[in-house]
Amino acid sequence: MSLLIKNAAIVNHHSISKGNVLVENGVIQKIRKNISERNVSKVLDAHGTYVLPGFIDMHTHLRSPGREDEETIESGSLAAAHGGVTTLLCMPNTEYPLDNQQRVSWVRETAQQIGIADVYPVGCITKERKGKELTEFGHLKEAGAIALSDDGNPVENTLVLRRALEYASAFNLLIISHCEDTSLTAGGIMREGKTSSLLGLAGIPSIAESIVVARELELARYANTRIHLAHISCKRSVEFIGRAKRDGVRVSCETCPHYFSLSTEDWEERYSALLKVNPPLPEKEDIAAIKKALKNGIIDTVASDHAPHTKEEKNADLQEAPFGMIGLELLFPLTYTYLVDKGNFSIKELVRMLSVTPARILGFSVRGAIKEGMRADITVVDTDASFKVSEDDLYSLSKNTPFLGAELKGKVLATVFGGKVVYNELK
Amino acid sequence: MLNKKHLLGIKDLSKEEIEEILNQAKVFKEVSQRQVKKTPALRGKTVVNLFFEPSTRTRISFELAAKRLSADVINVASQSSSLVKGESLIDTLQNIEALSCDIAIVRHTVAGTPHILAEHTHACVVNAGDGSNEHPTQGLLDMFTVKERLGTLQNLNVVIVGDILHSRVARSNVWGFLKFGCGITLCAPPTLIPRDIDEEQGVGVSYDLAGSLKKADVVIMLRIQRERQATHFFPSLREYVRYFSLNDTTAKALGKNTLVLHPGPVNWDTEISSSLKERLSPLILDQVTNGLAVRMAVLYLLSLRKEQKR
Numbered sequence: 090m091s092l093l094i095k096n097a098a099i100v101n102h103h104s105i106s107k108g109n110v111l112v113e114n115g116v117i118q119k120i121r122k123n124i125s126e127r128n129v130s131k132v133l134d135a136h137g138t139y140v141l142p143g144f145i146d147m148h149t150h151l152r153s154p155g156r157e158d159e160e161t162i163e164s165g166s167l168a169a170a171h172g173g174v175t176t177l178l179c180m181p182n183t184e185y186p187l188d189n190q191q192r193v194s195w196v197r198e199t200a201q202q203i204g205i206a207d208v209y210p211v212g213c214i215t216k217e218r219k220g221k222e223l224t225e226f227g228h229l230k231e232a233g234a235i236a237l238s239d240d241g242n243p244v245e246n247t248l249v250l251r252r253a254l255e256y257a258s259a260f261n262l263l264i265i266s267h268c269e270d271t272s273l274t275a276g277g278i279m280r281e282g283k284t285s286s287l288l289g290l291a292g293i294p295s296i297a298e299s300i301v302v303a304r305e306l307e308l309a310r311y312a313n314t315r316i317h318l319a320h321i322s323c324k325r326s327v328e329f330i331g332r333a334k335r336d337g338v339r340v341s342c343e344t345c346p347h348y349f350s351l352s353t354e355d356w357e358e359r360y361s362a363l364l365k366v367n368p369p370l371p372e373k374e375d376i377a378a379i380k381k382a383l384k385n386g387i388i389d390t391v392a393s394d395h396a397p398h399t400k401e402e403k404n405a406d407l408q409e410a411p412f413g414m415i416g417l418e419l420l421f422p423l424t425y426t427y428l429v430d431k432g433n434f435s436i437k438e439l440v441r442m443l444s445v446t447p448a449r450i451l452g453f454s455v456r457g458a459i460k461e462g463m464r465a466d467i468t469v470v471d472t473d474a475s476f477k478v479s480e481d482d483l484y485s486l487s488k489n490t491p492f493l494g495a496e497l498k499g500k501v502l503a504t505v506f507g508g509k510v511v512y513n514e515l516k
Numbered sequence: 517m518l519n520k521k522h523l524l525g526i527k528d529l530s531k532e533e534i535e536e537i538l539n540q541a542k543v544f545k546e547v548s549q550r551q552v553k554k555t556p557a558l559r560g561k562t563v564v565n566l567f568f569e570p571s572t573r574t575r576i577s578f579e580l581a582a583k584r585l586s587a588d589v590i591n592v593a594s595q596s597s598s599l600v601k602g603e604s605l606i607d608t609l610q611n612i613e614a615l616s617c618d619i620a621i622v623r624h625t626v627a628g629t630p631h632i633l634a635e636h637t638h639a640c641v642v643n644a645g646d647g648s649n650e651h652p653t654q655g656l657l658d659m660f661t662v663k664e665r666l667g668t669l670q671n672l673n674v675v676i677v678g679d680i681l682h683s684r685v686a687r688s689n690v691w692g693f694l695k696f697g698c699g700i701t702l703c704a705p706p707t708l709i710p711r712d713i714d715e716e717q718g719v720g721v722s723y724d725l726a727g728s729l730k731k732a733d734v735v736i737m738l739r740i741q742r743e744r745q746a747t748h749f750f751p752s753l754r755e756y757v758r759y760f761s762l763n764d765t766t767a768k769a770l771g772k773n774t775l776v777l778h779p780g781p782v783n784w785d786t787e788i789s790s791s792l793k794e795r796l797s798p799l800i801l802d803q804v805t806n807g808l809a810v811r812m813a814v815l816y817l818l819s820l821r822k823e824q825k826r
Contacts, residue, residue, distance in 0.1 A: 278627075286710030289627045289649030289687050294711075360628030405605055406626040408647075 090114070092508060093129040094467065096136040099459045100436050102445045110140065112465040115508035120461055133515050135469050138502055141440050142458050143175025143466030145447035147265075147343050148240075148319055148392035149417060151208070153199075154192060155184020160397040160486050162199045162208060165417065167484040168395070169206035170511040172418040173468035173501035176207040176447075176456060181218070182241035188213035188224045190232040197233030205511040207466075209235035209451075211265060214253050220245050223253060230260050235451060238265035240319060243301055245271070247308065254314040263450070265317045268301035268326070269368070278407050280369040284353040288360075290407065293369045299325035306333040309340055317450060318342040320394050322368035324378035331387040341450045343392040346416060346423035349379050351491065362403045362410035363491040366396070380432065389446040393420045397487030415485050419492055425472060425499030436472065467505040469515060474500040518817040522634045522641040525650035526691040534692060538660050540813035541806070548584070548809060557816050558587035562617040565591045566608060567644070568624040573780065574644050574654075577804070578621050581811035590615065605629070612637050619815060622646070627684075640818045648682045653814060654779050655688030657807040661799070662734050664806070665775055669696040675728045677703045677760060678738030678787060681710050681749075685779045689736055694718050701728045704760060707749045725760055729769035737762060737778045737787045753786065762796075763789035777803060 092112040099106050099120065111119040111129070126132055151165035160168075162179075169177050179196065181187030187196060193210045200208030212234035216222045218241065226237065237257060243266065244250040250266075257264050274297045279285050281292025302318060306329055309316040321327065321344045333340050351370045364370060371379070382388040396413025403410050416423075424443060428434040448457030455464045475498050480488045504512040518533050526534070547555060563582040565575055575591065582589045592611065612620050612633075620639045622630040627647035634641040645651040663669050674693045680686045680702045690700055694716075702709055703722045714721045722728040729735060740760075742753060750756045762776065767789075770776070776788075778800045784790040 281711050283712035283715045286713040287687070287716060289647055289684060291648070292711065360631040362632075406624060406629045406632070408626040 090508065091129050092131045092133065092465070092505065092510065093124060093126060094133045094135050094140060094469070095124070095126070096134055097140040098135070098138065099140050100440050101142070101458050101460070102437060102441050105437065110459065110467070112505065112508045115465050117459065117461055117463050117465050120459070131510065133469070133503060133510070133513070135515065138469050138471050139436060140459060141173070141468045141470060142444040142456065142463075143468050143504065143506065144173050144420060144443040145451070145453070145456065146174045146177040146393050146395070146417060146420060147317075147390060147447050147450070148345070149177050149179050149395040150182070150397065150413070151179040152183060152397055154195065158486070159399055162196060163203050164484060164486045165395075166200060166203050166206040166208060168415075168417040170504045170506065171484045171501065173421050173470065173504050174206060174417055175466035175468070175504065175506045176209070176453070177417070178209050178211050178235060180238060180240040181211050181213045182239070186213050186218050187211070187234070188216050188218070190225070190228045193229050193234050194232040204509070206506055209233065211236045211238050211240070213237065214239045214244055214264065215249065218242050220249055223249070223256065226257055226260050226262055230262055234262070236263040236265050236317070238267065238319070240265065240267045243267050243269050243271065247304065250305075251308055251312060254308060254312045254316060258314045261452075263315055263317050265319050266301070266305045267319050268298050268305060270297045270300050273297035274367070276408075277369070278365055279356050280353050280371060282353060282372055284356055288356060290356070293367070295323040295325060295375070298323055298368050299329060302326040303329050306330065306338055306340060310336070310338045315339040315341070320345050320348070320368055320392070321379070321388060322348045322371050323375045327378045327382045327387060331382065334387060341389045343390045344379050344383065344388050345392055345394045346420060346427065347414060349376050349383075350423050350427040352376060355491065360407065361491065362405065362407055363414060363489055365407060365410055365412055366414055367412035380428065383428070383442060384434070384438070389442075389450060391420065391424050391442050393417050395485070397485055398489045399487060403489050414490050415483070415487055416490070418483055418485060419478065419490065419497070421468070421470060421501055422476075422497040422499045423492070426497045429472070430498045465505055465508040468501060469503040471500045471502050472498070474498070476500055518821055521818070521821060522630075523652055523814055523818060524631050524634060524641065524643045526652045526655045526688045527650065531695045534656065534659065534695065537656055537810065537813050537817060538663060540817055541656075541660050541809040544812040544816070545806065545809035548805070554584055554586060556586045558582065558585035558819055561587045561619065561819060562615065563587045563589050563619045563621065563815065564612060564615060564617040565589065566612070566620055566622045567591070567593050568622075568629070569645070571623055571645070573804070574623065577807045578644060578811050581808055581815055584808070585812055585815055587815070590617070605632070609633060609636050612639055619818060642814060642818065645684050647684065648687070649684055650688045650691070651684040652688050653807065653811050654685050655692045656814070657803055657810040658689055658736060658777055659692050660806045660810050661777060661803050662775060666733065666773070669693070669698070671696070672698045672733040673701070673731050674698050674734045674736065675701045675703055675732040676736045676738065677725060677762070678740050679708045679744060680704050680713070680738070681708045682741070683738050685736070685738060690719060703728045705750050705756070708744070726766050726769045729766060729774070732771070732774050735762070735770070735774060735776045737776065739779065739781070739783060740786055757786060761787055761789060762792060764791055767792055775799060780804065
């Protein structure tokens with residue numbers, strides 16, 4: 090089985106070059122100006138497109154096991170392929186949480202059988218995500234967990250988190266922290282500030298995040314361990330992380346497209362549960378800080394925080410409606426539209442954020458670049474194409490995104506996962 | 517001409533639209549004083565009262581307003597959707613459609629619910645109070661009362677006292693009076709003042725009741741809920757009363773013509789000392805009377821608009 094991508098404009102972290110890419114046995118074998126089509130089983134003509142290393146989404150919710158009405162491993166994998174995402178982490182806050190070997194290995198093995206995206210389960214830090222007893226980190230890693238998190242919940246007890254960070258370091262397991270002081274967020278719907286005050290919507294203050302960010306950084310510094318901070322959404326968090334990085338703390342972090350494309354102003358336009366997300370949509374000054382931090386690398390990567398919910402769930406009142414929006418399929422278009430097309434980022438920087446740094450954080454030596462010897466995870470995009478976000482085009486079982494009807498720029502045309510074409514609009 | 521299909525908030529109304537509603541209310545107030553109080557303006561129309569939050573006074577006021585206009589009225593009381601996740605709102609929507617009603621009057625514990633319903637129904641939606649957001653007919657009746665007594669709404673000093681954070685009445689009044697160039701002072705303990713609210717032009721904050729009453733043309737006292745104590749907004753009701761209730765001492769700061777309003781029902785000796793009952797009650801009861809006229813005006817004007825659209 091071999092694949093030739095011809096007429097490719099190959100984008101890597103530091104370069105854009107023309108060439109043909111030959112894939113054999115799931116690996117990029119050769120990149121040359123000219124490669125013969127003879128003896129090649131499949132050819133993709135990438136003329137007029139960019140060919141990027143497959144995206145790595147560090148934060149998704151695939152809802153299985155337990156809420157297969159919202160998403161399944163299969164529909165999530167299809168959504169990933171449609172979004173150009175070849176590797177993704179799925180969070181363990183499922184109905185039946187991923188806090189034991191059986192559930193972790195079930196997710197990993199199910200995804201491998203489906204075989205259209207590399208789905209890595211994140212295991213729970215504590216049993217049932219209750220923040221009390223540690224799970225069996227070593228066993229979870231052996232079962233396929235790539236990292237640990239109680240995502241959706243913080244580990245409230247500082248001692249428990251300290252032990253988790255220290256213990257995990259023996260297994261080189263990354264701890265991913267959901268930074269939230271729940272005593273400050275309880276009952277909140279949107280970011281607290283002038284807009285929430287005028288709209289009469291219960292507020293979630295930015296300090297609910299930044300206070301916990303500060304604690305995590307102090308812990309990681311003291312314990313001298315790595316830590317990854319999920320869905321960073323506010324200016325103060327960015328300032329704390331920037332300082333910690335300068336001081337040599339081994340911290341990495343992600344933000345999400347909705348923290349640089351939407352803001353509290355969207356609430357002024359409409360009361361809609363589709364805007365309800367945790368952490369909540371930021372203020373304009375946060376967006377500026379987040380963009381700057383993405384530019385200078387203080388924020389390492391953009392993850393989708395893909396959070397599927399059914400129409401019924403989102404059709405409730407704003408208090409009752411759950412937090413979250415889907416994002417796997419819009420990760421690239423949103424990042425491209427808001428940072429490259431409307432912003433001052435280059436396509437190379439986009440590759441750094443969506444492919445290179447997550448590969449580095451997760452320790453994947455053969456992902457995150459289009460080079461000979463790398464695994465053939467490849468995403469072909471058309472950056473001139475615009476499209477309207479429509480429910481009908483989404484592979485995710487859930488359609489909860491406030492971008493329905495929005496016009497975005499940048500389209501994924503084909504996705505190659507481990508040498509296999511898993512999504513293709515190219516002819 | 518009221519240029520809206522729905523009345524969701526005073527925030528969305530223009531000054532002219534507010535004036536139009538108040539003028540129409542004046543006509544209906546006169547009608548209410550006649551021997552025959554009923555007019556046929558809404559004959560053949562159906563009004564549904566959809567109350568997801570317990571309410572007697574507002575519901576009765578709307579019900580009577582609709583009946584005085586000869587509409588058919590249905591009352592649907594439903595508990596908040598907390599037990600049956602997500603189902604209530606959709607069920608309700610389907611109910612409205614099935615009853616082919618013309619106007620839906622909606623009260624809900626959560627801000628934004630009438631707006632969400634309005635997007636999904638052909639009926640006119642009137643917000644009868646949504647969470648901490650707005651209670652537009654209360655704001656309008658407050659403005660009606662002020663205009664009737666002071667002759668103008670222009671450039672007044674309005675002081676709103678009490679649980680501003682959770683009050684839809686406060687927000688409707690802020691939006692309304694701001695449109696007439698009034699200055700607004702919100703007076704409460706800092707824990708009950710919404711964050712950054714004073715960033716809005718024309719809105720100020722004070723923790724000193726007597727001081728803020730001195731220059732007031734209008735004082736709106738809000739109901740204070742005892743539960744707030746349990747959630748750390750203030751340490752005790754006793755202490756709240758000590759600093760933020762209107763009593764014989766603080767009332768000395770009131771000017772001779774200063775109006776004291778209250779959306780009712782008053783917790784006497786909590787927001788207002790019962791020693792002031794005789795002096796303040798007549799106006800507070802007059803607000804109830806005006807509420808009926810204002811709600812008739814709102815229903816009438818919305819029905820006109822709907823007919824035009826057809």
